[in-house]
Amino acid sequence: MTPAERMAVAFARVLRGAALKVPTDSVLAFVEALGTLGVEQRADVYWAGRATLVRHPEDIALYDTAFAAFWDEMRDAPVPVDREQVDLAADLADDSDNDDGDDDDVAGDRPERPTVALRWSTAEVLRHKDFATYTETELRDAQLLMQELRFIGPPRRSYRLRPDRRGRRPDLRATMRASLRAAGEPIDRRWREPGDRLRRLVLLLDISGSMEPYARAMLRFAHAAVSGRQKVEAFAIGTRLTRMTKELESRDPDTALARAGTRVHDWSGGTRLGECLRTFNDQWGVRGMARGAIVVILSDGWDRGDPELLAEQMRRLRRVSHQVVWVNPLKVTPGYAPLARGMAAALPFVDDFVEGHSLAAMQELARVIADNRSRDRRRTPK
């Protein structure tokens, strides 16, 4: 092995130990890069690795830590890697692809449709039962019912044209082909029209203490939505914002939940709704993810932060999104008025305010999403 190869393999091992995903072809690129830059200069090796092994800005901090440890260890070999760093590595979740073969295998073992059909009575009882009073078994049963729910919002117009006999834009390519048969006379004209595309669905799930019983049900709900639809993004809101889309992509709900659980560190903590929404808007939403999307926020609106901030962030979110739906499981409580400060601050910017405590309420949510009327309401000036 050349020094470059030795170094690349050793460093890749350190990075993998730190839970960074390092595919083999990246290591090969790293070897090549070291081959042209040399392995003597710290800066050269550092930047060679940054360009070939790091692919997400979030990983840079982890890379820096791992690199520092690695380089120091290289210089004076006997020093072991800092214990603390190993712990840190374990704490940072693995942002790995879920589209690898493993998940499919797991899913393959399961029957396509659940073989045990729920008895109607069970289903009927579950439909109106509050999620907070569910047992573990009931939750699993409810999962089967949830799979029936599909959150297909109103489509938006795509920019991609597709053939359409009643279209209004000439399809020259097809017309050309057809006219060959008529010796160059474009008798048979072909047309195109823009197709439809599904809107992105963005779920923001509150996982704070007051929402704990619902959060579990909600996560399953999110999972059903994510695996049943193409474009769904899911985030957890707690003391901070955590993206869960990748964790929820796997087809097996339990694995997905376990993964999402390890990813989200602040289960049952307090909520900073305003700050989390701000992070979402800054890093994802306003940049593009929420543009033209249907945003569903599942929360009781208890916010420890500044209501001003929450209102401001809701305003931003509303400006870019297609529809904002707020699901509040407490809405069903008799005598409930949205008194939580956060809820009151957010309400003016919500298109639809629905319950979320039971399956029936979830069905109502699905209906609200599929219905375009809230958007029309928005267009009429208040």
Add this chain to the structure above:
Amino acid sequence: MAVMPISPADVASALTMHGYIPDDGLATAVYLSMTLRRPLLLEGEAGVGKTEVAKVLSRWTGGELIRLQCYEGIDVSQAVYDWDYGRQLLHLRAAEATGESRSLTTSALEAQLYQEQFLLQRALLQAVSHQGDVAPVLLIDEIDRADDEFEAYLLEVLSEYAITVPELGRFAATRPPLVVLTSNRTRDVHDALKRRCLYHWVQHPDFEREVQIVRLRVPQVLDRLARQVAAAAETMRSLNLYKPPGVAETIDWAQALAALGRSDIDEHVVEATLGAVLKYREDQDRVRQHGVATLVRHALERGAVG
């Protein structure tokens, strides 16, 4: 003759000479991209100078800049090639008029239509079929705006540097283009594409580098003013704005101040030109809340040093 740098430092000085001041990381990434012949994916906030990298590479190497601006719904006929249907139809009519078409079979007639003279080359095909001594620079701008179907296609082109037109055959690059992809990260680019590329996260420059950049790009600005502008921009970035000013905005601002004939900033002129740096009303409000006077005082202090 093609340029081939011998070290990252070499790249840094060449880029600087052509109007772009890179940091060590970017210089190394560009160097590797040129020597290893891999596309370079640049991600970062809007306005940090990602697109500019491709332009300066083109100025430096002398390679033609071929730009593909991505947008939602972009497809093969807009990015790779299309047929010139108008001319094809005319050709058919002409063949009909001269009676030529009667002597030909349909397939022979069809073969006449799908020839290179009727082919409209779009950016990707242009880059691959480019003939010349110097490899072109292919800029694929804002890849995150295109949809994932297009990304998959791009991956194929970028690994082979070849494109197949079914009616004509395969076009393979004699000199693979230097490829620069940019993304504002409105969504994640697929990992497979990222693996194919060298990756660099472009950051806002530090104070001294930003001063250099302003001086280089707006030569009519005095050193003093450049320092003040850079210092003010640095402060703004620390204020938690929706859209912190990028280098592009700093340059715009310096230009605006130069056009007004200023050699120093003061409260009044900052108020008047705030729109050149901050494009959100909320951000402007936040700066006013922070205090324009404070901002100016700090900038003047910082500008005086050195």
